[in-house]
Amino acid sequence: EVQLLESGGGLVQPGGSLRLSCAASGFTFSSYAMSWVRQAPGKGLEWVSSISASGGSTYYVDSVKGRFTISRDNSKNTLHVQMNSLRAEDTAVYYCAKDLTVGRWDAFDIWGQGTMVTVSS
């Protein structure tokens, strides 16, 4: 079964850091681009960042550029996002998501269950 399992969420003070992880199973992780998408409480979906299959290309939404870093370890089938200088507006459920198609950027066909990040003093 294809599965994504996020971890690492929690409560952090403004200005703090957190590292989220997403463990992948049931597919050839190294062949697919991966992404992080977040959803603030009661709000819609917001794309955060994407990384190519090899890890050589990364993209970010402007609001997290310079603060968040997406990475992947293809030997461990794991996706990460390092989040620094966290702000209240980063409070959200963070989902990792897999691209539909090998070799190119595509729709997100598999999503994890999400991990909650709360930034508050």
Place this chain on the structure above:
Amino acid sequence: EIVLTQSPATLSLSPGERVTLSCRASQSVTSHLVWYQQKPGQAPRLFIYEASNRATGIPARFSGSGSGTDFTLTISSLEPEDFAVYYCQQRGIWPLTFGGGTKVEL
């Protein structure tokens, strides 16, 4: 950044009705438009990709159409399990963006 505007924000309908959801882009995304369904407490689920292709396991009553800036998700006859929020997303230009969602409620 491409802005996606979904309308209406909320639709109040009954089972068996035909539904048409709209997603308009601020500039052309060619056919790189995706539709997701999300139910409360759940992750989004891929429904339509490349504007008109149903994802695996999605019933035939769902169809997508459009290109350029105007897109539509149609449900031919609402089933009880279809009541949810539907989001469109463009994959044509970075940064990727989502619409604000349309809630289909009973």
